[in-house]
Amino acid sequence: MSFQKNVEGKPLWIPKKERIWVFGAIAVSAIYFIWQLWSLLHLPSATLHDRRFEHTFKDYGSNARIALFVVLANYVLAFIIKQRIWATLAGLKKGMVILLRIVKKYHTSIAILAIALITLHAVAVFMYGFKWDFNNITGLLALIVLFPVPISGLFRYRRLDKKWHLRCGLAFAILFLIHSFL
16 A cells, blocks of 8 residues: 555545645744744743733734735635636736636645744733733634634545535634724
8 A cells, every 4th residue: 555645546635746835834833833932931921911012912913914815815816716707808817817826836835824823823912911802802713713724624635624624714714804904
């Protein structure tokens, strides 16, 4: 039995062409997460409750927001390209297809980096002091909905997810947008 192919011929958990990007993103995310978590845990107690520390965790959230817009562009571009309006705008559609191809290639690796930034953002918020207000509750709900997204993404590679990756991802996107902009 080969390690590369399953006996039934099912696809691999992570396709060979994406492995280098996925494992590279996991390595970079893990190193960055450990480094930033170490620096957060070694901050003096007085700094954690200072207004300047609020900028620290907001920076993690802002960087995650930028990464998530690239990740969500995969779905938005795929939806836009499927619309019938592009029959008259063939040149523009070709450019969007090229952009979609680039976004698809880096979708998983940027999503892994975004998850690391979101986790750092959540840890820093809890260190600062979690308050039961609208912004924190929507952020907590978005974090809870985010947990099944990477797991269902792995099942997506094997076509076993039954659209859970898309559903959880869209629920997360809605909660994330509410958390970010309201």
